[in-house]
Amino acid sequence: MNTGNQPLRAGGLAADHEVLWVPPREAWARTRMGDYLDWVAREQGYAFADYPELWRWSVDDLPAFWASIWNYFDVPAYSQPTAILTDADRMPDARWFPGARLNYAQAVLRMPGLADGDTAVIAHSQTRRPVHYTVAELRDQVARARRGLRELGVGRGDRVAAYLPNIPETLVLMLATASLGAIFTSCPPEFGARSVIDRLGQIEPKVLVVVDGYRYGARSIDRSADVDEIRSALTGLAHLVQLPYLHPTAPPMSGASSWHELLGRAGEFTFEPVPFEHPLYVLYSSGTTGLPKPIVHGHGGILLEHLKSIALHHDLGPGDRFLWFTTTGWMMWNYLVSGLAVGSAVVLFDGDPGYPDLTGLWELAATTHTSYLGTSAPFLLACRKSGLSPKTAVDLSALRGLGSTGAPLPAAGYRWVYDEVAADIYFASISGGTDLCTAFLGGAPLLPVRAGVMACRALGADVQSIDEEGWPVLGREGELVISKPMPSMPVGLWGDVERVRYRETYFGAIPGLWRHGDWITIAEDGSCVIGGRSDATLNRGGVRLGTAEFYGVVDAMPEIRDSLVIHLSDNDSGADELILFIDLEEGRDLDLALRQRIAARLRAELSPRHVPDEIHQVPEIPRTLSGKKLEIPVKQILRGARPETVTAAGVLADAEALRPFVELRERRSGAAGSAARDHRKL
Template structure:
């Protein structure tokens, strides 16, 4: 068993929202569960009863109640809450347990000063933005696009758009023109709302030219609304600005009643190997899933301040901004997380009084590597929870949080994806935190590990699959009229079963370890090796900043080649001594199979716009695919990094 770092307090059932849910289930349904495992099993064996309980316990507001819960369990094609008519924005703006004068949005930025909105002020801003969109002719089903960062205006725009039954889509302003156009040309937005630029640390980034280029490439646009974010009050002379859009009007705030599956927003896959997939999520599925996760798994409610560092180009932003639906205030932060140094986000946590801080595993590991002790430089006494996602968090990352941040927080390493806009494995207040382990499968998520023959396995590595429908599975892909692209993307390998594309090991207690993407698996001598444990060892070396590893199979059936590429600290070079130390560390910590055949030094590892490593394009380049066909450069934060691998390919012949 892995080392236990945190245990639930004795009164956990009295002090948590999941405890209150369990009491409600017993009182209202006569259902009593001995532990989390029993509750999870019930939630996946009897999904209609579980999701109806979520609906009723959290008092979901619907203008028409559903006739049923789960009319069709097939995947794809599950039918949730047929007949229901509701609105996501109405449920978010209900803000249960929050008084009108209480803060509900706290925004910190490196571009402008802090902004705080009370519950009443948020409703008022949404009312005005909604009226402004109506004046521009926005109607149910129209698309509204935001080229804007994680700031209050973007959140207000989402809620105003949703209140009309229109469909929202956002791209972070660090996305270049081609990346944006590749996404939005598919959905043909009517309105574009865009910032003029932003500051990223000490860098000023003007986006006026990009906005004009995007406008020129999207013939569907009828209106462009400018936000003077970089140059406040100087939105430009053409079109409408944000102040004009939200000018005073007497039109009341109202909410279009839409079906459960009515499109709420469109998210996108990374688009590294073609056009990004436009993933459509619905009002009801997102609302129920986020309420469940935020309240029962993260234990968020009135009085909490929920902070997850994210951009509007990552599904974690959509997850974050559902916080008010459970009564939690949200902390919106825009800027460079490492400016002026890695302590900035921890100081923001203190300044905003955040009770929950979520971030990426690479950020936590960077703090650890830098020797940062957040509890020594910030008052984190209000912090009750820490979340980590974006990559597997290795044991040393877990242990650093409990040593350097707080011994009392509930640390949740979570994993899910844009495809479901949630985490389907993570933490929960009822279970201990063990080093390097994801504590549980989320309620209502029947996550299993499949062997190569499609049989479920426990205690061994397998394909991560979901074998029963979840409400937040996509409504579909935009423009995929017959559903064939959607079916092929998730159900093509195992008919009727969602294949997610990760390797997972699930123990008999339900704890999980995810070891990387299954399409980037290292397979040596018939043994599958996950990439995450590999990176954990290599990047723990002081000299190594980043790394990527690929396995090149031998078409004749031999062992193939395991190639490691490392980015080193300034002033370091890859010599025989460092190569030998890398090999020794991998052999000792993992196994002789993990020792690479060759190690190369590169200047950068290719990453998506949301920061994920790209092993597959590297492998394609090394096996002869031209750089311009191996990955869509607009989907990378550093497309120039691909040339290093082309040069290595050429040198290797």
């Protein structure tokens, strides 16, 4: 396996993608990335003509680039680093900013460019009335929570857990915890007890803060029984704190104190200085293929990465309002609330974004005068399929940026944005993950937007595409790797003292390189296309088929709401089956004519190898709560695994969505040896 700086093997590039947006002439002068470029030239003597030159420097000279981020954003620190990066060539043993002592919460609550009376937090919920915090009010809330936690005995290194939705109290609790040098973690209340215990049980929190329930659309969901089960299962839990949310006038449950008691007394606005790599919070992998990994992120790495990404790539700063639809179980929540660190107000939302219809999230953006709205590819495609035109439904005059993540967005989704949201908006489809708590692919306000293409690799992220022999390639698909360290790479996995599991998880497959688990094509200009998960690849007759391009064709058909494609192969038996599952629009059924249209479309737009052997209609495509399709768990179920062994019910948007696949497996097992396959509707 080749690693390091190897010559690139170039391949043929795909046809140029349609240009949908070009940065205005004044972009350099008006964007934060342009200001940063001017600062680097003025203060450090580096002059770059364009983004590709800047990116190349940012990965070729990591110490100089990340030192510039530290200095440009004037990171508040109690002691300065003695170096920027040591052991850079020993990933994963590289060490960032040794000697530096700082605190993430202090940097966030500085909120540069904002005055005490300016808006810091706007929160809308389907459970209660909107909540607004000014800068001064947010700081006061954090100081009070900090004092309350200290009085409960919380100190440096202790864990504080939240079973809370995306509301201001969760943000306050996270910042108060971080201010003490304690470690925060969260699970959203849509997770059932088992999913929460699987996560929190690994880190043994001292304090757990919970809600009694919540509203999701028109439904009220009580979580009292789940809370009882969770606290009984958590060894070492010393304190339970309840926030009255679904039933605001009800007293706390037995043995719990109230949120109002926790914040009952004014506190000091102070912070515990901690080393750069000191644990800030624990995030969790999806748990779709086993017990969720507890991923530990550090104060300094998260702060620097989010400053760079939110300010430079999303072009956010003082005066902006930043909204990303997320829950507290998704890394995008952690990403969103860091918007405060660049001086942007953050807009929080708890509820169903599709209630009472898909206009709801757009109305929220309009009502809150949101500058930058983030959502998911499935949501944007659902809006497109429904015929929604946000620009005619609501006033989006304040909206100048739009982001999408969670899954690759096909070209048709990009075109819908520019046709139906705004013709002059800066749009970026981004890709990254919980493991780095950021996006390493996305957009830049100095680059054009092209249909179906992510404009660039992020600054400081040396993302490469490598072929089967480990050679970097351009213009053709390869395995996505990160070849140099990033500050937001995890501090480690909780309990993995010797970092054995950490090394196996990220560096075991390709020593010296971070393997992310996606296929990627990188063009000569640095733009990128994700081809789907590399561990869910369709490989027919030795030809690799990316799931993303498959979905791009199938999901674009007007009859199809959603789809899932699975490849079942067995070298011993010679089995080689491609199975397509489709969720049809209401009132549509899978008939012969539709089967033929699907096959013809795939054959014409992709290849004959993409034509499925079987097509089945299902009531719903199984997805995680963050919108990811469950390709690998479904594949394992069809091979004989029980659902509970391949995924946790609490991570699914609908646990019943797996039932049809179990039934199909049983029918296929019963029909083994028969030449005919049952193509009936599930």
